[in-house]
Amino acid sequence: xxTTKQRIGIVGARGHTGAELIRLVAxxxxxxxxxxxxxxxxxxxxxxxxxxxxxxxxxxxxDADAVAAQRADVVVLAxxxxxxxxxxxxxxxxxxxxxxxxxxxxxxxxxxxxxxxxELTRQLWRGEKRISNPGCYATAIQLSIAPxxxxxxxxxxxxxxxxxxGAGTTPSDKNNPEKLxxxxxxxxxxGHTHEKEASRHLNxxxxxxxxxxxxxxxxxxxxxxxxxxxxxREEIVQRFNGAYEGEKLVHVVDEAPWVSHIxxxxxVDIGGFAVSNDGKRVVVVxxxxxxxxxxxxxxxxxxxxxxxxxxxxxxxV
Numbered sequence: 001x002x003t004t005k006q007r008i009g010i011v012g013a014r015g016h017t018g019a020e021l022i023r024l025v026a027x028x029x030x031x032x033x034x035x036x037x038x039x040x041x042x043x044x045x046x047x048x049x050x051x052x053x054x055x056x057x058x059x060x061x062x063d064a065d066a067v068a069a070q071r072a073d074v075v076v077l078a079x080x081x082x083x084x085x086x087x088x089x090x091x092x093x094x095x096x097x098x099x100x101x102x103x104x105x106x107x108x109x110x111x112x113x114x115x116x117x118x119e120l121t122r123q124l125w126r127g128e129k130r131i132s133n134p135g136c137y138a139t140a141i142q143l144s145i146a147p148x149x150x151x152x153x154x155x156x157x158x159x160x161x162x163x164x165x166g167a168g169t170t171p172s173d174k175n176n177p178e179k180l181x182x183x184x185x186x187x188x189x190x191g192h193t194h195e196k197e198a199s200r201h202l203n204x205x206x207x208x209x210x211x212x213x214x215x216x217x218x219x220x221x222x223x224x225x226x227x228x229x230x231x232x233r234e235e236i237v238q239r240f241n242g243a244y245e246g247e248k249l250v251h252v253v254d255e256a257p258w259v260s261h262i263x264x265x266x267x268v269d270i271g272g273f274a275v276s277n278d279g280k281r282v283v284v285v286x287x288x289x290x291x292x293x294x295x296x297x298x299x300x301x302x303x304x305x306x307x308x309x310x311x312x313x314x315x316x317v
Contacts, residue, residue, distance in 0.1 A: 009075050011087060012079040013041070021078065021296040038060075045058050069094065074101070075101075081193070100130055117201070118298070119249070136288065137198075140160070140219060140286040140287070144270060145204075145223060148282070156204075158198075159209050165217045177214065187211070222285050225283070231282065233273055248267070251268065255271055264289060266316055300315055
């Protein structure tokens with residue numbers, strides 16, 4: 001690879017995920033941050049807002065055409081759902097060879113975009129330049145179910161609890177620490193976007209019930225799986241170890257993992273593997289940091305693959 005760094009821009013950089021991405025880019029030997037777009041932080045120094053970043057780069061408020069005019073090699077869209085399309089259209093016109101990684105749900109159901117959950121879709125990679133980054137819950141759900149897909153007797157049921165950073169920075173009940181104090185807030189109990197996403201990419205129906213808790217970062221998903229034949233715990237553990245052998249960002253653990261242990265970590269913990277007496281039901285627990293493996297770290301895996309460097313470059317593994 002040549003010594004010239006690839007220029008990367010982030011749109012919607014005010015959010016929690018944007019800050020995590022800026023930190024990862026700052027430590028990356030093959031990338032340099034060309035621009036960060038944020039209406040709210042327009043004119044402020046990035047270094048004053050993100051610890052771990054140095055230099056004089058300032059946030060700018062850039063519309064779709066202004067982003068496209070930057071002609072960056074890589075653009076990450078860290079925008080709320082429903083906002084990506086104008087940016088994609090403008091970049092398609094100005095410099096179609098740009099790598100675009102979209103962190104929203106906008107292209108997760110689009111056949112023309114590569115769905116970048118590397119541990120499950122790496123073999124489908126064909127050098128695409130349009131990458132849809134999976135949802136945080138959808139990542140944990142799919143990694144919990146994939147090794148047992150051929151054994152299922154019924155749709156898996158996942159119960160999820162996330163820290164309130166998952167609700168973004170726009171004020172709402174779901175990220176209001178006062179309303180969350182001593183509380184657990186259920187929402188979107190059927191038809192959540194991540195339920196549809198996991199169902200689509202696993203190619204089987206998944207039922208999912210999300211909740212928000214008073215902690216800031218990290219999520220846990222407890223999945224109940226009914227099996228078509230009795231299975232011993234050893235076989236379940238063997239399947240997970242086999243599926244994720246050599247995966248640096250998926251750790252198969254024995255006990256059910258705790259969400260408090262996953263904050264600021266870049267991997268997923270999957271464990272528990274509690275089997276019922278008749279051997280026909282197993283409960284699997286997965287935890288991940290929703291801002292990292294659930295968003296920024298996974299985006300970096302996808303960016304690394306797209307620019308042709310080792311998938312784990314700049315990711316602390």
